Amino acid sequence: MNIYYDENMPYAVDFFKDLGTLHPFAGRSLTADDIKDADVLLVRSITQVNQALLAKNTCLKFVGTATIGVDHIDQPYLASRNIAFTSSPGCNAISVAEYVISCLVVLAERYCLTLSNLTVGIVGAGNTGSRLSEKLTALGIKHLLCDPLLAEQTQDNRKFYSLDEVLKCDVISLHVPKTMTGPHATYHLLNQLKLSQLTDQQILINACRGEVIDNQALLALKQAGMQTKLVLDVWENEPNILCELIPYCEIATAHIAGYSLEGKARGTEMLYQALCKQLGVFAEKQLKNFIEEANISQLTINQPFSEVLLNQMVKLVYDVRRDDGIFRQQISSYGFDHIRKTYPARREFSAVNINITKQAQGDVWHHLGFN
Numbered sequence: 156m157n158i159y160y161d162e163n164m165p166y167a168v169d170f171f172k173d174l175g176t177l178h179p180f181a182g183r184s185l186t187a188d189d190i191k192d193a194d195v196l197l198v199r200s201i202t203q204v205n206q207a208l209l210a211k212n213t214c215l216k217f218v219g220t221a222t223i224g225v226d227h228i229d230q231p232y233l234a235s236r237n238i239a240f241t242s243s244p245g246c247n248a249i250s251v252a253e254y255v256i257s258c259l260v261v262l263a264e265r266y267c268l269t270l271s272n273l274t275v276g277i278v279g280a281g282n283t284g285s286r287l288s289e290k291l292t293a294l295g296i297k298h299l300l301c302d303p304l305l306a307e308q309t310q311d312n313r314k315f316y317s318l319d320e321v322l323k324c325d326v327i328s329l330h331v332p333k334t335m336t337g338p339h340a341t342y343h344l345l346n347q348l349k350l351s352q353l354t355d356q357q358i359l360i361n362a363c364r365g366e367v368i369d370n371q372a373l374l375a376l377k378q379a380g381m382q383t384k385l386v387l388d389v390w391e392n393e394p395n396i397l398c399e400l401i402p403y404c405e406i407a408t409a410h411i412a413g414y415s416l417e418g419k420a421r422g423t424e425m426l427y428q429a430l431c432k433q434l435g436v437f438a439e440k441q442l443k444n445f446i447e448e449a450n451i452s453q454l455t456i457n458q459p460f461s462e463v464l465l466n467q468m469v470k471l472v473y474d475v476r477r478d479d480g481i482f483r484q485q486i487s488s489y490g491f492d493h494i495r496k497t498y499p500a501r502r503e504f505s506a507v508n509i510n511i512t513k514q515a516q517g518d519v520w521h522h523l524g525f526n
């Protein structure tokens with residue numbers, strides 16, 4: 156069995172080597188000729204899986220993406236050819252939530268803001284929005300959820316707000332899929348009209364898909380003096396992004412919010428489990444047996460919770476300014492994809508085991524995700 160997999164998929168060899176012959180590929184440049192004899196195709200978000208890519212293959216049985224987003228996959232086409240498909244829901248949701256927490260900590264420090272005084276609006280309350288909500292709850296930060304699709308479901312008894320209500324929050328964090336059609340399509344959800352409602356004091360974070368914000372409209376507003384603080388991890392038309400926007404960002408990164416080692420590797424593990432199920436074999440391998448210990452794996456907390464301590468703890472594990480710095484330094488000479496491919500190690504809070512002394516008390520750290 157020929158298994159083709161994206162070279163940017165950690166632990167792919169460990170997981171899949173016993174299931175077939177492995178063929179790594181560069182996700183952006185994969186062609187129909189390259190995968191003529193693929194039985195299994197395992198991609199990440201930069202590979203468009205559609206009729207054109209599969210035109211020369213007649214043996215493909217399984218496609219998997221080690222990502223949450225599925226906007227790069229033509230699912231109706233796969234179904235029409237009876238090719239099984241699986242994605243990796245929630246695989247890197249914690250990573251994105253920790254990216255947002257790191258951004259909040261950095262911006263609070265930069266602008267002397269008290270985090271517990273802020274209200275955060277979460278647009279999209281699925282896996283990622285929910286992980287962020289849990290962390291904000293742990294920190295006592297008020298937040299409002301907007302998710303018209305979940306609001307319609309009676310089994311979800313959380314309180315939901317309209318987009319216009321949530322757009323009035325001090326911080327707005329976007330966590331919706333990219334959808335082009337339907338009553339709740341997210342393409343340019345934040346268009347010129349919505350963007351122009353934002354005030355100079357607000358913070359707007361996009362770590363879902365670039366196309367959810369009209370980037371040209373945002374640039375025009377910024378050029379006209381808009382002071383809303385911007386955090387952009389995702390951009391329209393990646394990898395050929397609108398670089399003129401970068402100087403207007405407080406934090407700018409190369410679509411790496413979900414790039415913790417755990418987040419990426421969980422995606423690989425989820426594909427392994429799905430492929431084993433498809434093949435009818437027992438999934439005996441587990442990520443916890445491969446993943447290495449973090450550089451900082453033990454910490455003692457010996458003082459009560461404070462926002463100063465939070466700042467130190469978060470930055471110790473993941474300081475988003477590192478990724479912002481790399482992005483600004485490298486984007487013009489190396490380009491977007493290179494920054495992503497050479498992403499330096501990053502771990503989730505859960506990779507750190509904390510020892511909380513008596514003086515410190517409280518389990519806020521565990522609720523925040525530390526082990």
Ligand SMILES: NC(=O)C1=CN([C@@H]2O[C@H](COP(=O)(O)OP(=O)(O)OC[C@H]3O[C@@H](n4cnc5c(N)ncnc54)[C@H](O)[C@@H]3O)[C@@H](O)[C@H]2O)C=CC1
Binds near residue numbers: 332410
């Ligand atoms: N920057 C990065 O590295 C990453 C980005 N993402 C992106 O984030 C997106 C969201 O991730 P998850 O929360 O895990 O997906 P999810 O599918 O669990 O949740 C998405 C939620 O958005 C809601 N939604 C859809 N349209 C909406 C609208 N118009 N307004 C408000 N809510 C709406 C859905 O009802 C759903 O509850 C993914 O589809 C992916 O595109 C995901 C992982 C990493």
Ligand SMILES: O=C(O)C(=O)[C@H](O)COP(=O)(O)O
Binds near residue numbers: 199
């Ligand atoms: O999971 C998703 O959805 C994401 O956006 C991933 O972080 C994308 O990473 P790549 O697949 O582009 O490596």
